Amino acid sequence: MLTLDETHEPELVNPLALNTLGLYNTRKPTWEEIEKSSPHFAEAILAMGETGREMIQLSSTPAGKQLLVLVNSVKIGGHPVKIITFQDIEPEIEQKEMESWQTISRIMAHEIMNSLTPLSSLTETGIMLLEEEGEPKEVGSISQNTIDNLYTALKTISHRNQALTQFIGNYRQLSRLPLPQKKEIRVTDLLAEIEELYKVPCAKKGITFTLHPSPKKLSIQADDSQVKQVLINLVKNATEALEGLPDPRLNLVVKRILNQVSIEITDNGSGIPDEVLEKIFVPFYSTKPTGSGIGLSISRQIIRNHGGQISVQSKEGEGTTFKVALPVKKSF
Structure with a gap:
């Protein structure tokens, strides 16, 4: 753990943090020393702003340790303090x-x-x-x-x-999934295209498709075609889960949670059994007779390549929610 004052100078640094950052012989490093020893770490801390959660690969170690870094900001005695905790999760x-x-x-x-x-x-x-x-x-x-x-x-x-x-x-x-070619995308525009693609097919199947309003100025830095591919796959799966059910409903909701945009796709279908849920992102696993079993695996890899997460919650007899969390585009 380390804490930074409002000028980004370290105030408290424990020995484990020093060792992890490659500052073995330093009692209390300056921010300049941290930047020199672990530039990727320093760059990520600045980019995250007041709060954030990110995976960082350290360049200061031969194997390039993978760190899970959490940033939070508080005021102590009227002065802003940034608290940074990180853990080596390579093993x-x-x-x-x-x-x-x-x-x-x-x-x-x-x-x-x-x-x-x-x-x-x-x-x-x-x-x-x-x-x-x-x-x-x-x-x-x-x-x-x-x-x-x-x-x-x-x-x-x-x-x-x-x-x-x-x-x-x-x-x-x-x-052979290509790396994302990122550009600024307005979330409202992205979801409007998904709605345009599915509102007629859903209506024909008797599915009530609802896109809930999202903040107009909310943007992400992402590969437009890849993120659309993920959302289309999730919405398609949801519509298939609703086929033949009474009063089928599909909802798309956007939320901002700290430094992330959360896009939630919820259906009121029959839900996913627990034994299927734990394998749902495993490559080539499918419960469909003609399914390839790679759709959700590719979707998860795409979102990970964007620095985000994809998760699922489901309860049998009540429905399923897939959540796609992506970093908000940062303004400098």
Whole structure:
């Protein structure tokens, strides 16, 4: 932990903070020394202003430690004081990444074997239909029934090959997500486009679609097409969850919470079971018969690349809310 006065000079710094920032031989560093030792940290603190929460990678350590940094401001004796707490979360990140990759590996192995096993079996069946005592049959000795069976086997092989190709394509899409090309976006304009896309389709399905007013001057620094992709995916999922239900309603609400914009997509559907909820962002996990299982995984990665978070709350029989939190565009 460290505290800064109104001129950004450190007042209190504990030893753990000094070690984390690479200031091993300093009792009480100046702000200039912090900027020199950990420029990324110093830059992020200035950018966050009075309050904020951000992940920062330190350049002052060989491995580039990942820090979770929290900034709050208070007045002590009439003077503003900025309180900064930070924690090295690299071990937790590595553990979570390992668990995620283990899960992905299991799913990929399962999906690939689901295709390869029948492909191998059907290939052997086709060979058996066309050979006799280890030699190819004469064309004239092949019956119509054998031709029909071989045709069925080849069609099945083709279908499984297409499914495997699509699975690999989905994996490539997930692993090659481009970094966001950010620009200033007004939140009202962004959500107006989502409303325009879905108000007619929702009306046709009998879904009451409500976009609640948001502050007109609220802006984010984001990749327009990527954030739209996330919101479209979430709204599409919500409309599918409402199909066939009485009095279906879908609400979009925007809130400003400290230095973040929170966009909430809420439906009054049947909700998501707990066992599904805990896996909902796992790549390739899907409860839909034709689902790829990458939509929410990609959405989470996009929002993380913007320095934000995506979360979900759901209760069976009551509905589901997805929350997309993105940093407010800072004014300097």
